[in-house]
Amino acid sequence: MSSKNKLLALLSVLAFLLVLFAFIRMLFFTPVEQTMGLVQKVFYFHMSAAWVGMLAFLAAAVFGLLYLSRKDLKWDTLTAASVEVGLLFTVICIISGMIWARPIWNTWWTWDPRLTTVTIMAFTYIAFILLRRGVDNPTRRARFSAVYAVIGFISVPLTFFSARLLRTIHPVVFGGGEADMNLNAQMLTTLFISLGAFTVLYAVLLLHRARLMAQQEELNQKLAADDGSYDWGE
Amino acid sequence: MKAWLHSVRVLVWKDLLQEWRSRDILTSMLAFAVLSLFIFNYALELSPLNRAEIAPGIVWVVMVFAGTLGLNRSFTAEQDQGCFEGLIMAVPDLSAIYFAKLLTNLLMMVFLAVLVIPIYSVLYNQSLFNWAFFGVLALGAWGYSAAGTLIASMTVQTRMRDLLLPVLLFPLLLPVNMAVVKSCGVLLGSVAGQDINSWLNLLLVYDVIVTMLSIMVFEYVIKE
Amino acid sequence: MAQTLNYFIAGYAVILGLLGAYCLYLYLLSRKLKKTSASLQKESQESSAKGKIAD
Numbered sequence: 001m002s003s004k005n006k007l008l009a010l011l012s013v014l015a016f017l018l019v020l021f022a023f024i025r026m027l028f029f030t031p032v033e034q035t036m037g038l039v040q041k042v043f044y045f046h047m048s049a050a051w052v053g054m055l056a057f058l059a060a061a062v063f064g065l066l067y068l069s070r071k072d073l074k075w076d077t078l079t080a081a082s083v084e085v086g087l088l089f090t091v092i093c094i095i096s097g098m099i100w101a102r103p104i105w106n107t108w109w110t111w112d113p114r115l116t117t118v119t120i121m122a123f124t125y126i127a128f129i130l131l132r133r134g135v136d137n138p139t140r141r142a143r144f145s146a147v148y149a150v151i152g153f154i155s156v157p158l159t160f161f162s163a164r165l166l167r168t169i170h171p172v173v174f175g176g177g178e179a180d181m182n183l184n185a186q187m188l189t190t191l192f193i194s195l196g197a198f199t200v201l202y203a204v205l206l207l208h209r210a211r212l213m214a215q216q217e218e219l220n221q222k223l224a225a226d227d228g229s230y231d232w233g234e
Numbered sequence: 235m236k237a238w239l240h241s242v243r244v245l246v247w248k249d250l251l252q253e254w255r256s257r258d259i260l261t262s263m264l265a266f267a268v269l270s271l272f273i274f275n276y277a278l279e280l281s282p283l284n285r286a287e288i289a290p291g292i293v294w295v296v297m298v299f300a301g302t303l304g305l306n307r308s309f310t311a312e313q314d315q316g317c318f319e320g321l322i323m324a325v326p327d328l329s330a331i332y333f334a335k336l337l338t339n340l341l342m343m344v345f346l347a348v349l350v351i352p353i354y355s356v357l358y359n360q361s362l363f364n365w366a367f368f369g370v371l372a373l374g375a376w377g378y379s380a381a382g383t384l385i386a387s388m389t390v391q392t393r394m395r396d397l398l399l400p401v402l403l404f405p406l407l408l409p410v411n412m413a414v415v416k417s418c419g420v421l422l423g424s425v426a427g428q429d430i431n432s433w434l435n436l437l438l439v440y441d442v443i444v445t446m447l448s449i450m451v452f453e454y455v456i457k458e
Numbered sequence: 459m460a461q462t463l464n465y466f467i468a469g470y471a472v473i474l475g476l477l478g479a480y481c482l483y484l485y486l487l488s489r490k491l492k493k494t495s496a497s498l499q500k501e502s503q504e505s506s507a508k509g510k511i512a513d
Contacts, residue, residue, distance in 0.1 A: 023474075039462035042469035049473070068454055092476050099469040103462045116408075123405040130401055134392035140458070144388045147451045148402065151384065154447060155406045158440050162409040165432055166416070201477075208484050215491050222498055 015204040018197035048198035049093040056086025061153035064146030076142035081210035087125040113163035124152040245334030267300040290418030304342040305382040309390040332452040343375035374414035377441040384448040413437040
């Protein structure tokens with residue numbers, strides 16, 4: 001195994017151990033929240049997933065800019081991989097959030113600004129993936145992906161402020177809006193450990209996915225080339 | 235600068251003339267908009283009281299959907315007839331192309347509004363004649379056209395074209411949608427007087443940021 | 459305190475389940491790519507051998 005692969009393997013093991021550590025700490029060494037009960041503990045991984053979703057989007061925009069300035073397709077691979085992994089974490093965040101909300105606010109959904117923003121982010125991610133599917137030329141696909149990743153990312157804070165403005169005008173009818181949680185020191189530590197674990201997990205998944213994507217692209221090109229170059233001999 | 239303005243003016247004039255001669259886009263947009271108004275009437279059985287409240291929402295939604303027809307077509311002529319290279323060589327700076335297309339799309343939206351609003355007023359028996367309302371619609375149309383022009387310039391070069399435009403564009407438009415509908419609600423007097431300055435600021439910020447960003451990245455979309 | 463054990467389990471089932479499913483997807487994808495790349499290599503070796511015989 002090359003040294004890069006060895007490093008990635010090591011990092012993967014580290015990510016797994018960190019997530020396991022966070023999980024165990026959450027399960028056994030973090031107090032249960034008073035009003036919400038056990039389900040509040042979903043919050044640690046839910047919020048970490050949200051954080052990674054945002055981070056992945058930011059990274060995708062940065063990788064996109066790097067592609068536009070350097071024209072090296074490896075940046076495009078990283079952009080696409082970051083979006084895919086980010087979508088995974090965003091979906092995890094949304095679904096776990098809905099599961100958490102149901103017993104607490106007696107509703108699956110609220111038009112809370114953060115929830116609205118994260119869902120729009122998910123739609124933008126999906127649109128990104130569809131855009132890539134619609135372009136066959138690798139350099140054109142890379143340019144379009146980079147542009148959309150950047151403009152998509154810029155729209156996130158704008159969407160967040162719009163949704164927040166909406167909320168100040170229309171108070172939430174269901175439930176308590178902002179999660180009124182008092183986090184004591186132990187809970188905060190668990191949260192930070194989860195955030196850290198998920199960040200490392202993101203990096204690992206990103207690198208694995210990017211590596212596989214590059215391999216996929218290479219094989220696709222070889223297959224396409226092979227279709228034409230069979231010399232049956234005259 | 236003069237050359238830039240000149241090329242923008244020429245490009246806008248060319249597109250408007252082309253559209254005037256065939257009247258494809260405008261008639262389809264108009265038909266689509268009016269039909270949508272009819273559908274809304276049956277879909278939302280509204281008492282006169284409710285109607286007043288959601289008038290801006292209906293008008294804006296109709297404009298957003300009908301607008302995609304115009305956006306989709308804004309680059310097809312160049313794409314299908316291979317005119318991009320010629321266009322790129324003809325202008326002093328690529329931003330002129332973007333700006334010209336933005337203006338064309340914006341003018342189409344304005345034209346649509348000019349026709350749709352009186353028709354709405356007649357169908358729903360509610361006067362929407364309010365200059366502030368028109369102003370906010372124009373700001374919204376600017377943001378819509380700014381984002382839409384950039385996205386359309388990309389989707390026209392993909393396999394799925396028209397199908398892809400709404401999917402890519404609508405998530406980006408949420409701030410505009412919210413700002414237009416909420417502030418127009420207040421302006422038309424149907425929602426209790428609230429401070430709409432924040433919405434207008436947000437809308438303006440969105441318009442400026444998206445336009446500037448699009449100008450910066452447009453060359454990567456147009457040039458191979 | 460609210461009895462929310464079921465939701466807690468459901469929440470973590472979803473989180474860990476989706477993460478696990480994605481890791482599985484990556485693993486299966488890497489296996490498929492290895493197979494495709496191996497068969498492509500074999501094909502190119504065979505066709506270059508054929509080429510030599512034809513000469």
